[in-house]
Amino acid sequence: MSDTRFVNQRMVGSSVIPDEAIPLVEGDGRFLNDIKLPGMYHVAFLRSQHAHARLNSVDASEARKLPGVIKVLTGKELLGKVDPFRSMPNRFSGGESVQHWLAVDKVRFCGEAICAVVAEDRATAEDAVDLINVDYEPLPVVTDPRLGEQDDSPLVHDACPNNYLIKREYQRGDVDEVFRNAHLVVKRKFRIGRKQALCLEGRGCVAGYRENTFALTLWISHQLPYVVRHYLAKHLRLPEIEVRVIVPHTGGGFGQKASIYPEEFVCAFLALGLRRPVKWVEDRLENMVASTHARDQYIELEIAADRDGRILALSSDIWVDVGAYSTYLWSAGMEPLQTAGLMPGPYMIEAMRYRTRGVATNKTPVGPYRAVGRPSASASLELLIDDMARRLKLDPVQVRLRNLIPIEAMPYRNANNLVHDNVNYVPCLKLSVVKSEYERQRTEQREARPNGKLRGIGVACFAELTGLGTSTAVGPGTLLQPGRDAATLRLETSGVLTIAAALPSQGQRIMTAMRQVASDELGIKLEDITSITNDTATAPYGFGTFASRTAVFGSGAVIQAARELRKRMLALGAHLLQVPVEDLTIANSVIQTVDRSKSITLREMAEKSYFSAKDIPPELNQGFEVTSFYDPKFGSFAAGAHIVVVDVDPKTGHVEIVRYVASEDVGTIINPAVVEGQIIGGIAQGIGEALLEELVYDEAGQPRTVTLADYLIPSALEIPRIELHHANTPSAALGGFKGCGEGSIIGALGAVACAISDALSRRGGDIYEFPATPERVLKGLGVLPSDG
Amino acid sequence: MAREQKIKVTVNGRAYEKTVPVRLSLADFLREHLHLTGTHLGCEQGVCGACTISMNGRSARSCLTLAVQTDGADIVTIEGLRAEDGTRHPMQQLFLENFALQCGYCTPGFLITAIELLRDNPNPTEHEVREAISGNLCRCSGYQAIVDAILAAACEELA
Secondary structure (H helix, E strand, C coil): CCHHHCCCCCCCCCCCCCHHHHHHHCCCCCEHHHCCCCCCEEEEEEECCCCCEEEEEEECHHHHHCCCEEEEEEHHHHCCCCCCEECCCCCCECCCCEECCCCCCEECCCCCEEEEEEECCHHHHHHHHCCCEEEEEECCCCCCHHHHCCCCCCCCCCCCHHHEEEEEEEEECCHHHHHHHCCEEEEEEEEEEEEECCCCCCCEEEEEEEECCEEEEEEECCCCHHHHHHHHHHHHCCCHHHEEEECCECCCCCCHHHCECHHHHHHHHHHHHHCCCEEEECCHHHHHHHCCEEEEEEEEEEEEECCCCCEEEEEEEEEEEEECCCCECCCCCHHHHHHHHCCCCCECCCEEEEEEEEEECCCCCECCCCCCCHHHHHHHHHHHHHHHHHHHCCCHHHHHHHHECCHHHCCEECCCCCEECCCCHHHHHHHHHHHCCHHHHHHHHCCCCHHHCEEEEEEEEEEEEECCCCCCCCCCCCCCCCCCEEEEEEECCCCCEEEECCCCCCCCCHHHHHHHHHHHHHCCCHHHEEEECCECCCCCCCCCCCCCCHHHHHHHHHHHHHHHHHHHHHHHHHHHHCCCHHHEEEECCEEEECCCCCEEEHHHHHHHHHHCHHHCCHHHCCCCEEEEEECCCCCEEEEEEEEEEEEECCCCCCEEEEEEEEEEECECCCCHHHHHHHHHHHHHHHHHHHHCCCECECCCCCECCCCCCCCCCCCCCCCCCEEEEECCCCCCCHHHECCCCCHHHHHHHHHHHHHHHHHHHCCCCCCCEECCCHHHHHHHCCCCCCCC | CCCEEEEEEEECCEEEEEEEECCCEHHHHHHHHCCCCCCCCCCCCCCCCCCEEEECCEEEECCCCEHHHHCCCEEECHHHCCCCCCCCCHHHHHHHHCCCCCCCCCHHHHHHHHHHHHHHCCCCCHHHHHHHCCCCCCCCCCCHHHHHHHHHHHHHHHC
16 A cells, blocks of 8 residues: 555545536436426416506416316415415515415516416416416506605505615714715716526426325425425425425526525425325526516715725615515515625725615516625725726726735724625735736737727726624525534445535535545545435435535534544544554544554444444444534635726627636635636626626516527627636635635626726726616717716 | 327437327427436527537437427437447546536536537637537536537547
C-alpha cells in the first residue's frame, strides 16, 4: 500500500465527478412526469380567462358526460372540507388575502384554477375542460401597484384596503439631517419588470392512495418536502404520520418550487376521495400563468454623499406588484422587504430609510425566485453610485473602494442591523479590476468603435446573505423561519455510509457535497458513501433547499453527526483491536493503529456491531446511526464583484456583452466545478434579467407572454464566456462554508445595467427600465421618444 | 378521418409495430407507449429543445412531430446512445466529466444536438458550437460547461 493509506486525500476542495449525475446523462433520470402508478387517473385544470371577475355560474354538466371523465371538482365542493391558504397576519401585513384552492365566487388573475377535471388520460381531461361553461361577470382590474394603492382604486380583496398586502417603513439615523447637510444628493428611478424562474420542467405531482403504509404519498416536483408534508396534513386535516412526500429528480427550482400552490393540494384531495392515484403535470402555458412570478418593482432612491464620494445616507421608496394573493408561507413580503432591507449590500451606510409596499394586483402571485429582492436592490444602488461618481468626476471603482466594508472594520453592523464578518468585499473588487485589465478597458473605451458602437463598462459589488441560522430572519413576517436542519449518518452492515437529509437537489449536487464532507470527517472512501435527500420517510427533519442554505446546513449537520459517529467507531475499533483509542486512525474505510500493525475494515466492524453484539460491551456498541441538527445561528455573507464590458449599437439598440469578469467569495469550496456551475448559471440568469426577460400584461390584466417564444431566456449565443475568479475567505459556519446559489444573479443585473448606462452616457443618454430591450435602449439614447 | 393509425418504426435499433391515435405526438409515443422517458418535454411548442431526438439521422423536435409521421422512420433517443455493452457515448461521458449538466432536464436534447453537430462539423469553433446549440435552452448552466464538453468531444474525435 502507498503512503496515502494514512492520509485520506482531502475531498473537500476537489472537483469530484458527481455519481448522482450519471442517471441524468444516461437517460435514466426519474422526473415527476416519468412516474406511473397502476390505475392512475389524470388531472387537468380549468383556468380563468379573466383577470378579475365574479363567477356567476360554473356548469360542468357537459364535461361530466364525456366518456373517460371520472370527476369534475369545483371550488364550492371543497368548502368546509379543506382549509384555504390565508395570508399570515404579522406586524407588517396590510389586509388579508384568502386563496381558495379552486376559485369560489371570484377569480383574481388570469390562470387561476376554477375546476379540476379527473379523467382516464390527460387528453380526455383537457377535452373535458373545454366543455365547462363559466359565466364570468368582469370586474375592474388593478394592474399597476402605484395606482392600486390609491384610495379610489378597485380592490383585489375586499379585506385589503389600498391593496396593501404588506407595508413597512423603517429608519435608522437622522436621515433628513444627513441629506440636508450633505455635499451631494443624487436621485434615481429604477424599474425591473416581472420575471419567471422558468424551470425547464414545470411543477407537477402524483398523489398516491394507500401506497405502502401511508394514506397519502405525494410525489412532487418541489424544494421543501417536509414543509409540503406538514401543510398538506394540516390543510387536508390528516394526521401528519399518514402523509409521505417524495421529491423525484427535479428539473430546476430556483425558488418557484419553494412555495405551496393549490393544484398539488387539490390532487391530494382527489386521490384520497377517489381512492386512486392521480397525476397532474403543468404544461408550459400553465407554468407561465399559474406558477409564481417574481420581481416587478418600481424603486425611487436617493443617496447623500460627501465630496469624496462616501455615502452618508440612503433613502428608498419601493412599490412591488405582488399579484393577486399572498404567496403561501412566504407571504407577499419577500420582494418588498428584502429589496428594502438588503439595499445597502456590501457598503458602509450608517443612515438609511425606506418605505416599501407589496400591492395586490390582478396578476399571478409573486413568490421567491433566485436572490429574492436583491438584484433590483443592488442594481438600483449601483446605478446611483455611478451617477454620484460622474457628478464628482471620480472613477466608479475608486468610489466603490471608498464605500465597501473593509476587512479591518469587521465585524460591522450596518444600518439594517446585519453583521458583516469574514467576507472579502474589497479583495473581490480588486481582483476583478486586475483580471479585467480595467484601466486598459477604460482607455479602449475612449477609442472609436466600428459602426459607431458605444462601449460601456459596468462594475457591481454585492453581498449575499447565505445559510441563515435561527438568529437571522429569512424575511421578517413570514411564517417559515428556518434555521436548523438535520442529517442522519448510518454505517450500514456493508460498511457503506448512508447520509440522509431532507435537502433535495435541483442540480446543486448536494449529495456529492455531503459525501465529500463526510469522507474527510470520517476517513471513509467516497465510493463507500451514499446519500438520500428526497423522501420524508427516510430523511430526518429538514426545511429543504432554498436561500443558498443547503450546502451550509447539509455540511454542518454532516460534520456534527460525523464527529459523534467517529467517536463510536473508534471506541468499538479500540475494543476489537485491543488498543487505546488514541492509537487509532481511520483512512480509506479502515480503522488502524498509527503504526499500521493492527487494522479492521469498517465493513468487518459494522458486521460485528450488528450481528455479533453479544460479544461487545453495550456501552461500546451504541449503534452506528447518528442524527444531528445544525444551526449556524447567524447567516454568512458571501460576496462578489463583477466587471462587464458591453457594446451598444445606437442604430438597433442591441447590447452585446464583450467581456465578463467575476470574482467571488463563497467561503471554503466543497466542489469547485459545481460551485463554478452555480455561479456561471446565476450570471446567465442575471444577463437574462438585464437584457431579455419580461412578463408583459396588458391593461385588462391579460398576460401577453405565455410561451417561450414570447418570454425570452438566454440561449448560448447571448451568454459570453464568463471569466471566474475567487477571493474566498472561510465563514464562521462549520467547515467555513457559505452559500453560493444566488449571489451571481445579483451581481449580473447590476453590472450589465451599469455597463449599458455607462455606454448610453457617452451620448448623454441613460436607462431606467430593465430588461434593456432594444426599444428601451433607443429611448434611452433619444432615438425613439421616451415615455416621459 | 381515422382516429388511429398503424405505424412501423425503429427506435434505438428495435422495430415496433403499433396502432396509435393520430393526434399523439412522437414525444408522448416514446414516453407513454414505449416507456422511453429519457426524452423530456419542456414547452411542447418546439422552442426549448428538451425533447430533441434523432429521426433518420437528423435532429427533430419530438413534441412537434406526430407519431404517425414516423412510419418507416429510424429514431434514436438518449436511451439509444450507449454502446451495446453499456459504455456511455463519449459525448455522455464528457458531459459528465465537464459538469455540463445540473438539473439534467435539458440534457437529452443537448446530447442529440451535440452529436449531430460533430458529425456534420467535426472541428467547430466555440461560436459554431454556441450557434448549433442555440435552439436548446438550459436554465441552470449558463451553457459554458456544455460548450466545453462539446469542444472536448471534438478534440477527442480528432485525436
